Amino acid sequence: MAAPPLAARLARYAAGLTFEKLTPEAVHETKRRFIDSFATAVGAMPAEAYQIAKRCALRVSGNPGASLLGGGRSSPEWATFVNGLLIRYLDFNDTYLSKEPAHPSDNLAPVLAVGEAVGAGGRDLITAAVLAYEIQCRFCDAASLRAHGVDHVTYGAISSTVAAGKLMGLDETKLTHAVGIAGVCNVALRQTRSGELSEWKGCAFANAARNGVFAATLAADGLTGPAPIFEGDLGFFQLVTRESFDPAPFGASLGNIDGFMINKTYIKFWPAEYHSQSAIDAALRLRKELGGDVSNVVSVDIDTFEACYNIIGKYPEAWAPRTRETADHSLPYCTAAALLDGDVYLHTFDESRFTDPTLLDLTAKVQVHLDDALSTRYPKGIPNRLTVTLTDGRKLVQEVEFPRGHAGNPMTDREVEAKFRRAVEPKYGVAQADRILARCWDLENLTSVTELIGDMG
DSSP states (O other): OOOOOHHHHHHHHHHHHOOOGGHHHHHHHHHHHHHHHHHHHHHTTTTTTHHHHHHHHHTTOOSOOEEEETTTTEOHHHHHHHHHHHHEEEEHHHBBOOOSSBBBBGHHHHHHHHHHHHHHHHHHHHHHHHHHHOOOOOOOOOSSSSGTTOOOOOHHHHHHHHHHHHHHHHOOHHHHHHHHHHHHHHHBBBBSSSSSSGGGGGTTHHHHHHHHHHHHHHHHTTOOOOOOOOOTTSSSSIIIIISSOOOOOTTTSTOOOOOOOOSSBOOOOSSSOGGHHHHHHHHHHHHHTTTTTTEEEEEEEEEEOOOHHHHHSGGGGGGGGGGGHHHHOOOHHHHHHHHHHHSSGGGGGHHHTTOHHHHHHHHHHHEEEHHHHHHHTTTTTOOEEEEETTTSSEEEEESSSSTTSSSSSSOOHHHHHHHHHHHHHHHHHHHHHHHHHHHHHHHGGOOOHHHHHHTOO
């Protein structure tokens, strides 16, 4: 007997996943991801892109509605977009690296919006979040989108749809239709992340997730979707991934001894594109060797792996960024900033910083080289090797494969809290930061999503 279509298998898995089936490790990690995502969202609130999106969202009301981080209410779809933009905008939220890279905490925006709209509790939020991570990351393991010029957020439309549908209580049939609706009309172009980057870079997944909520909402009221969406002669496998695949057994599935995917994803230590994290780490180590003095640096050579080279290391714009989005996706700029400043944080990507002549002069001394030997160590690690040549001819070398925050070198709970406090306390104060943290650490007992988001109103 032929296996059921993939969309139906996703629906069956989603319908059968319960909080009781989650491991304690997955539950704990989910709490850390909400804390981390609220930190990145608050840090992004000064962004003009957020102001634009919020103005648009406030023109719309929903019944039921959902809360916007930073204050106000709108429809669940618009709340997903605005809050998803905030979580993603600084390129500071979590990451998963495989055949396709991803930022799976992008899925938390639809979880929050739909969870609030349907009156879900904390256990429901945790279950939906773990579900979304599971689907997106398993898909990333199965096939590359980047290789075909398609953006990674395309998988996010599917994971967001299933998570939203789970919270809405859709049965297997309606979940299958929701996946069909989302899968047929949310293929995003990789041009989002090519050359000079725009504000849309931080909005792309928010849009995919918004559309996922839309698909689930339509399916909940009975709208049917194209099928089989993956295996069809003009379906996802044929036209998008260019290959068929059967994702590895999902967490808590029969025969799976591999745990849940959320525990294999990485929290970012620095607010820059993930492949640069090991280069930043190496640059900070070299700066200590230099005693903080980079005046004698003649050149900086970065030997890197294919994904890093092609995503953030080859475009001419990376050496003279004109937008924040280009700067945080520039391997040479992030490396130079770490060497010069001894830190990479939100201010690193202010216009006054990425146009500073001294920093640009050091960035101009950076050369990036593709090393095929390093490529073989990806995606298990992200190896970047830096060689600094000084005026006296000396060469200093540092290589980092597992930067702080990587699953191979994870941040502690205290470090996650410190990241949160650094972003949140300047805006909301210590007492309010304490209250948000307390709610997140006790997330399984949360009864009101509105109260949780209201702490950041």
